[in-house]
Amino acid sequence: MNFLKNFFAIFLICLVVTICGKMIFAFYLFPDITISQKLYAIFFGYKFDLATSATIAFVATLLEFNKKTMVLLASVLIIIIFGIQVADTMYFYDSGRHISYEIRDATNDASGLLSVAFSQHTWLFVCSILAITVIFILSFFTFNKTLNVEKFNKFYIFKKILIILISIFFIRGMFQHIPLNPWQSSKITDPNLSLISLNGAYNLIYTNLKTKNELKQTKKYITEDENNSIKNLYGEIKDYKPMLNKAPNIVMFFLESWSGVHLKSYGGDFQTTPNFDSLLTKSIRPKAMIANGHRTTEGVFATLTSSQNPLGKSIAKTNLQNYEYETLIDLLKKYEKYSSVFFQGTNKDTSGTGALVQSLGFEKSYGKHNVSKKIFKENSWGVQDKDLYNFALEKLENMSQPFIIGLNGATTHDIVIPKEVELINFTNDEELNLKLNTFYYSDKWMYEFVEQVKKIYPNTIFVFLADHCGGGLPNSNFLNYMIPFAIYSEALEPKKIDSYISQRDIAPTLVDIVLGDYKKISPFFTGKSILRENNFFADYYHNGVLGVVKDNIAIEIIEDKMSCYDVSNFKEIPITCPKNSSFIANQIKSFTNVNQDLLFKGEIKEFAKYR
Template sequence: MSKQISFITDFIKLSFLLLIITFALRASLLLYTPEVATGLSSSEITHALLWGLRFDLAIVGVLSFFNLLTAYLFGFGKGPRTIKWLLPAITLLVMLQLGDMAYFKDAGRHISYESKDFFATPISLISQGIGQLGWLVLVLPITLLIFSRIPFKLGRFNKPYSWAKVLFLFPSQIFITLLVAAIMARGGVKGLPLDPASAYNIGDVRLAPIALNGAYSALYGLLRSNDGIQASSIAAPENREQLVRSLYMPKEQPLENTNLEQFNLVFVLLESWPIVRMTTESGEQVTPVFSALQAQSLSAETMIASGHRTTEGIYSIFCSGQNPLGKTIAKTQLQNMPYGCLPQLLREQGWSSAFFQGSYKNTSGTGAFAQTTGFEHSYGKEDISSDQAQYEQNSWGYYDQDLYRFVVNSIESLPEPFIIGINTNTTHDLKLPKGVEARFGFETEQQKEFSVLSFADSAIAGFMAQMQSKTLDKPIAYIFVADHTAGLIDSRLNHYRIPFAIYVPGFIQPKLIHDAVSQRDLAPTIAHLIGLDAPWFSGQNLISIANNEASAFADYYHGGVVGWIEGDWLVEQSTQGDGVRCYNWRLDPKQTQEIACSEPTENMRQRALAFTAVQQQLLFEGKTKQFMDYKP
């Protein structure tokens, strides 16, 4: 006799199978990216893995219920259903976990809102993901092979059908199972649905990435993509206005006799360039072209990026504001707020403008977001003729040599003065064109990173030569800066340390600022150079910092932690002001040894919370221009 309807029993069995898979994959993150467990004891790691079972159960409950419901409905009257009916849930779970692992290795954080970008550029993401995962791509077929052999049969309706059971027993079991699945997905019977951010409730921000299930975070971001993003809770000091005001010097006067049309501006966003990859362990220069250019420029010992995505870099570079913590403005309810960004201000003054990418122009919404900041035109790889390209494309698009050539040719149609942004593409992937020698080898991942970065660096020399051959009416101010870093790096701080150089021969003297400065400092520096007044910018004029007329400060947000740098000090704390750690970032950029916090760091801690609270409040209220009220 065939089995009776037993939806509840089948739900329990399938949930158990999926729980084994998802827990194993979550634990394997420690093997794939061992850096995530640096400094943690085995007991702490075990605690994080077990504490995170709530996230495992959450996604297991959702996938089990809907997969089983589909199997029952579509298999109605077709005899016993085997595990083949359950393979969609297993496949989706494994793919989400593997995709998150690849993203984590690249960005140092679990995927969330970015999951919806998969549908915009699936081929590029899959290609790069396969290249990053290596042997882990075998996990999916092996998992399916193993589980397809399990003698797992689902319940079914007896024949002839008992309509009493069909109309009563089956719906009642569906209701009970849905209730259980909902409790699992919510993380309990009380409170709000389980949010990925609740991983930080574990009490130690170092353990949260291990506890959080990446597949759940990705699915949550996908399902909640239309809900917008929410402001983070921040424990702001009562005297936050006074604390923020203390960060700034009295308002500067614009440069005398400066014509707004004095310069053409060229911003080169160096895709994924981290400072720690620009020199080998033996001290050899990986990027000698950029280093030589930097020596002739205004630069700093380090610049701190404001995020891990290009759109996050665009906002901080051109709009001089703090991004939503751990998120981007692009493709959210915040995108069309009035920010008063540098490109928009210049466009109002009659400047022409364009933004260029080697990938699709709207990859992750980048091109559209650049236009939101004020760039009139947006160009991507679809605008570049393959017939004129020197190299074949990588997973994302054209190598920098071909992108730069397209930019130089396009400048001819831009009236002066102009402002252009270039998001480079070579370092968006770990590939080299056929026939190009790998300067540092191509066997290990580190060798690939060095060789690809070196190839991208060599393209800068060609770009500068092509630009200097152009006959233009106005001089060019070049701003080279990484939009963010990529890859798992050895400390939270090093995740955000990026290079920059402001090269304006004859107008800005070469100087190295021996401080940590912020991406947000670029827009006010250029505004000061050309005589533009934008008092709502939250960054500082780097020329004033170089002349010791202003003090530098920089910050980052990483996995629930706000990092704040002034002088030699780095102070980290949660957004609630607890878990405070102090470091000397110059002597210990890898953050291997905490030092005792003191009175100066207490003041820094308060300023960090005050600045972050004000920036986040104004950002989510659409009032970023009111930041000028918090400055002297």
């Protein structure tokens, strides 16, 4: 029975290690959840742990003809699984979701990732290295004593078939009629406990083996009268009135990780962005904006196409990127012959951003490797914003007008402050203080760039938004998507509306300002123009939770359950759901069903007939 002893020895050691990895995830990331709830969630997801352990045991015992090789392979695989879980914990801290397809880009910024892991998660990083060393040594010596060589004989095939059946039993989720899928963690009903119950290593392995580069549409929501429900989201629209006599240049700041939580104008505790806050009062702006994703590629896609992303994912480097999209950039080129360039402070291949923005209309894309002249040393991710903006100014000299440029810096992607600048004392929390300083200097350099561009190119409008929120935010779905937004130009009259709007609303608003009536030019946009519409709604999707913000109320939906929050003061205060909540929930579920259908068919322009 050595073959069973080999399998279950590896299986049990791996199971203990994966449960320890889940405990690190739970206790490091969710301090507000009680210990009993954490433990309940950890063991609620036992099927994911069993499946992971069975996979490792099966792979390792394939080499049971050679004991040394089997022992070494089993030990290495176990520390890899543990390492993935720790990396998943760090990634979740930044992105608010488990790592999945993003692992494919790890090699592009391996040094940056390690640097961030060490600088922002020092104790976790150091303790994990020690833990990996201890786990490897203990596993190696345990397996060396326990495991035995399995010789080939007349019973070998039957033994191996039995191991395959046992592995399949655990990998499929034991006694259930469907294969084990990460979404099954949501059966615990509480979204945070669901995240804890899901084994991060299993999620990574499953999503990368199952989907490769092909995204699958998520399960549809149950709705009523979808077509009319969507039409009710779009009311009357005021007549179009031209705003500008000449096509302006456009500068779009995709401000990296600028979470509204850290800005005074959006309820933050510290004056981290005085220049932006000053420009805000002179701009066209909403109460705040809701991001449509948690990656740069997701924010860029929603902004330029006025469409949802695939729920919880990006189209970058997937089959969906191959479809043709008529974007804001395409329309500007088509009607006014705009030239266009996208500037990125990080590696332009990070998450496939460079290739994505070019597929969405930008003619050129530059990253940190193109920036040769630097005032400051790079941080873990790329060049400081000041150096990126100086590089962009140089490139503008050779661009024809009108132009549109996108800027996505790297200063606020890290907590590294150049030694040449003075550190501001916002708080005694050292790590938070460094983060707030990155906002302060990103804001300073952004404003300097605006003033320089205004002087050289007076006919320019500036669009400010965050690509997405950063990490380390309060345990709130809503606050993980609240970002700043403003359109500033001395040629435009300031305007404020007391509504949250979506990144999807940017493209129709800019078409209205620059090209003409967006309802005639781009009737397929799912967003609204902030200039002449009302009844705004902003959607987000976070780890199985579908959210919509409307009339200063955030409604979050998990299957047939709803939770409601008053967000009128940039906070998430639980309230009893208003009477019309079910109606609004049906609207956003219908909107999402149709958007996802059209997105996965490559037919998002067909949305025009639903409005």
